[in-house]
Amino acid sequence: MSIIVEHLSHVYGDDTTLAVKALDDINLTIPDGQFVGIIGHTGSGKSTLMQHLNGLLKGSSGHILFDGQDIYAKDYQLKDLRRQVGLVFQYPEHQLFEIDVFSDVCFGPKNLGLSKEEIEERATNALKAVGMPKEYYNQSPFDLSGGQKRRVAIAGVLAMNPKVLILDEPTAGLDPQGRQEILDLIKSLQTESKMTILLVSHSMEDVADYVDRIIVMNHGRIAFDGAPKEVFAHYKELEEMGLACPQVTYVMHDLKEKGFDVDVNATTVEEAKNSILRALRRES
Numbered sequence: 001m002s003i004i005v006e007h008l009s010h011v012y013g014d015d016t017t018l019a020v021k022a023l024d025d026i027n028l029t030i031p032d033g034q035f036v037g038i039i040g041h042t043g044s045g046k047s048t049l050m051q052h053l054n055g056l057l058k059g060s061s062g063h064i065l066f067d068g069q070d071i072y073a074k075d076y077q078l079k080d081l082r083r084q085v086g087l088v089f090q091y092p093e094h095q096l097f098e099i100d101v102f103s104d105v106c107f108g109p110k111n112l113g114l115s116k117e118e119i120e121e122r123a124t125n126a127l128k129a130v131g132m133p134k135e136y137y138n139q140s141p142f143d144l145s146g147g148q149k150r151r152v153a154i155a156g157v158l159a160m161n162p163k164v165l166i167l168d169e170p171t172a173g174l175d176p177q178g179r180q181e182i183l184d185l186i187k188s189l190q191t192e193s194k195m196t197i198l199l200v201s202h203s204m205e206d207v208a209d210y211v212d213r214i215i216v217m218n219h220g221r222i223a224f225d226g227a228p229k230e231v232f233a234h235y236k237e238l239e240e241m242g243l244a245c246p247q248v249t250y251v252m253h254d255l256k257e258k259g260f261d262v263d264v265n266a267t268t269v270e271e272a273k274n275s276i277l278r279a280l281r282r283e284s
Contacts, residue, residue: 003030003053003164008062010048020047022048023059024220033194037207039215041242046200049217050166054087086162090169092153096141104141108160126155130185147178151185164196171206182262183210207269208246215242229265248272
């Protein structure tokens with residue numbers, strides 16, 4: 001279920017004096033099973049781009065192909081796209097509304113016209129996937145913690161059995177422990193299911209240890225696109241865009257400037273540790 005974006009542009013308020021070009025000639029390919037981080041400051045176009053991939057917005061120009069089909073074709077059924085490309089909005093817990101957790105997760109599959117048995121099976125599997133214990137199933141979602149609400153909201157999308165999962169700032173508003181739990185959960189889902197996942201964030205720190213690829217958005221265009229090591233090598237340019245690289249990047253560059261023979265392309269704490277130990281052994 002690859003996604004191909006060809007020369008996609010989007011203008012808010014087109015044909016008005018207040019027109020704003022949110023996307024400017026975007027071209028990218030997202031293959032099956034990839035975990036992609038979409039990074040950018042507020043207003044960079046990252047969330048607008050994701051809403052196009054789910055068909056919530058239509059480009060002013062360009063094309064999007066999902067599994068080889070142009071989603072802008074006259075006979076294309078957008079409802080089929082939305083079943084396969086699940087979108088979890090920022091603060092998704094604001095979308096919770098049912099009387100209990102289990103009913104909330106059942107809502108999406110119920111609208112697909114499935115049997116009661118299949119609806120409940122999907123909801124059960126989705127709640128298991130996000131690590132919600134059974135004792136919470138009959139509780140009101142509004143009585144849960146912020147992180148638990150986030151899990152239930154994600155489960156509601158997973159119950160639709162999407163092929164692609166888009167998460168827009170999934171850790172927004174959570175404390176450090178809650179952020180790590182949600183990111184670990186998302187990585188686990190991607191590893192176990194081989195699902196294509198697009199994780200939208202303004203924080204390099206949040207995605208550095210998790211994604212296979214980072215796409216950096218700036219003023220509606222793709223500024224950088226590559227593996228984390230390749231993108232973080234442009235840390236000075238990223239700073240100019242208002243984006244901070246992971247602390248590991250700065251530490252390794254500082255050590256290099258002080259004469260230590262370390263790998264400045266290390267992106268995780270483990271890689272940095274091993275590189276520093278090797279450098280110290282060479283010094284001794």
